[in-house]
Amino acid sequence: xxxxxxxxxxxxxxxxxxxxxxxxxxxxxxxxxxxxxxxxxxxxxxxxxxxxxxxxxxxxxxxxxxxxxxxxxxxxxxxxxxxxxxxxxxxxxxxxxxxxxxxxxxxxxxxxxxxxxxxxxxxxxxxxxxxxxxxxxxxxxxxxxxxxxxxxxxxxxxxxxxxxxxxxxxxxxxxxxxxxxxxxxxxxxxxxxxxxxxxxxxxxxxxxxxxxxxxxxxxxxxxxxxxxxxxxxx
Amino acid sequence: xxxxxxxxxxxxxxxxxxxxxxxxxxxxxxxxxxxxxxxxxxxxxxxxxxxxxxxxxxxxxxxxxxxxxxxxxxxxxxxxxxxxxxxxxxxxxxxxxxxxxxxxxxxxxxxxxxxxxxxxxxxxxxxxxxxxxxxxxxxxxxxxxxxxxxxxxxxxxxxxxxxxxxxxxxxxxxxxxxxxxxxxxxxxxxxxxxxxxxxxxxxxxxxxxxxxxxxxxxxxxxxxxxxxxxxxxxxxxxxxxxxxxxxxxxxxxx
Numbered sequence: 001x002x003x004x005x006x007x008x009x010x011x012x013x014x015x016x017x018x019x020x021x022x023x024x025x026x027x028x029x030x031x032x033x034x035x036x037x038x039x040x041x042x043x044x045x046x047x048x049x050x051x052x053x054x055x056x057x058x059x060x061x062x063x064x065x066x067x068x069x070x071x072x073x074x075x076x077x078x079x080x081x082x083x084x085x086x087x088x089x090x091x092x093x094x095x096x097x098x099x100x101x102x103x104x105x106x107x108x109x110x111x112x113x114x115x116x117x118x119x120x121x122x123x124x125x126x127x128x129x130x131x132x133x134x135x136x137x138x139x140x141x142x143x144x145x146x147x148x149x150x151x152x153x154x155x156x157x158x159x160x161x162x163x164x165x166x167x168x169x170x171x172x173x174x175x176x177x178x179x180x181x182x183x184x185x186x187x188x189x190x191x192x193x194x195x196x197x198x199x200x201x202x203x204x205x206x207x208x209x210x211x212x213x214x215x216x217x218x219x220x221x222x223x224x225x226x227x228x229x230x231x232x233x234x
Numbered sequence: 235x236x237x238x239x240x241x242x243x244x245x246x247x248x249x250x251x252x253x254x255x256x257x258x259x260x261x262x263x264x265x266x267x268x269x270x271x272x273x274x275x276x277x278x279x280x281x282x283x284x285x286x287x288x289x290x291x292x293x294x295x296x297x298x299x300x301x302x303x304x305x306x307x308x309x310x311x312x313x314x315x316x317x318x319x320x321x322x323x324x325x326x327x328x329x330x331x332x333x334x335x336x337x338x339x340x341x342x343x344x345x346x347x348x349x350x351x352x353x354x355x356x357x358x359x360x361x362x363x364x365x366x367x368x369x370x371x372x373x374x375x376x377x378x379x380x381x382x383x384x385x386x387x388x389x390x391x392x393x394x395x396x397x398x399x400x401x402x403x404x405x406x407x408x409x410x411x412x413x414x415x416x417x418x419x420x421x422x423x424x425x426x427x428x429x430x431x432x433x434x435x436x437x438x439x440x441x442x443x444x445x446x447x448x449x450x451x452x453x454x455x456x457x458x459x460x461x462x463x464x465x466x467x468x469x470x471x472x473x474x475x476x477x478x479x480x481x482x483x484x485x486x487x488x
Contacts, residue, residue, distance in 0.1 A: 080483070
């Protein structure tokens with residue numbers, strides 16, 4: 001369980017500006033939570049605070065998860081390393097040697113171990129980034145618009161992949177996204193942030209049955225969630 | 235196969251232009267009967283090269299050594315300074331403006347001063363070569379080291395990488411594609427720097443040979459010197475270019 005208690009975060013560029021204000025949020029173990037809101041509302045700041053990359057100015061984050069991984073909109077792969085070597089990065093940094101073939105198989109990259117990132121499509125590159133994030137078997141996976149740079153088809157494909165992986169690993173996930181559709185499709189909870197400074201406007205529980213399938217997007221229930229969130233965002 | 239054919243054709247054309255140039259030169263020289271001390275023929279230059287080959291190699295090796303040592307010294311120091319700029323914004327803010335201003339000074343004007351201070355041996359030439367190699371490498375290394383994206387740093391921070399790991403695994407490899415074009419400029423400039431310093435005052439080296447042969451109106455030998463030092467410049471350039479292609483293999487030209 002992650003408890004985010006009344007967290008404030010200010011930036012100091014001459015005068016202090018708050019990025020997020022009084023954000024409280026609980027994420028249960030094994031839950032998928034999306035964070036959605038207008039551009040520049042502090043979604044990324046919130047994610048970085050959870051990750052411990054930024055310290056909250058006020059409030060605190062209680063994290064029982066032993067280790068976490070991050071994934072970003074850009075795949076951030078090293079062009080000078082093969083797929084396999086890129087996925088090994090977390091172990092390289094810890095100076096341990098460990099087999100990564102499980103992670104490669106998990107994200108469906110078998111056969112591409114020795115390819116270079118430049119030989120892969122954008123979607124495949126994000127799969128490599130996902131494998132790199134999962135290779136340490138994190139209890140918490142934080143993702144900042146992980147599929148934001150992909151087209152709709154690729155995004156759907158990777159959404160399904162992510163849910164399949166989640167079913168296997170039961171990793172807790174927090175996802176920052178711009179897409180209401182994606183948020184509803186993936187999540188147990190959608191956190192709507194207000195415009196800058198980001199405050200929690202509403203937390204919407206998504207009670208769609210799992211395993212989720214793309215056809216569900218056409219259901220009335222799904223559409224109702226999407227409309228509800230869209231109205232809260234405007 | 236087809237691609238290889240067109241490549242071969244291109245190369246034939248490139249060589250053809252050069253041969254035509256030499257033939258035209260021979261022809262004009264023959265028609266207008268230009269004196270050897272003003273403009274020797276290509277074949278006279280060739281004879282000057284073959285006839286004085288050992289002497290030329292001796293001088294070229296001196297200039298080449300000066301250029302390489304200066305190049306290594308200059309690039310190494312400027313790279314280390316670029317690293318200090320990245321890790322200390324205080325150093326960067328105070329020193330970088332100077333680096334930009336000093337860069338505008340034509341370094342070659344310092345040659346007489348360097349001869350005065352460091353004598354007319356190799357040391358003054360090495361320092362001259364280092365000075366001219368310094369700035370292109372400084373500017374590009376700094377650019378490469380400092381254009382790391384926030385997300386990349388976040389990734390490394392989330393993986394709990396040490397500063398040293400972030401440098402060697404992230405910043406340094408990222409810098410290589412900026413560094414090598416600067417190194418190619420620097421090695422060429424280093425040859426120029428060493429030669430010019432030799433013009434100013436030296437007892438050996440290709441610059442010395444060129445100046446001497448101009449005094450004695452041995453124009454063919456002068457040209458031979460020019461050809462030899464040009465070859466050295468070209469060879470050095472392609473060595474760095476080759477190393478770049480081996481190391482920075484992921485930046486393929488389209």
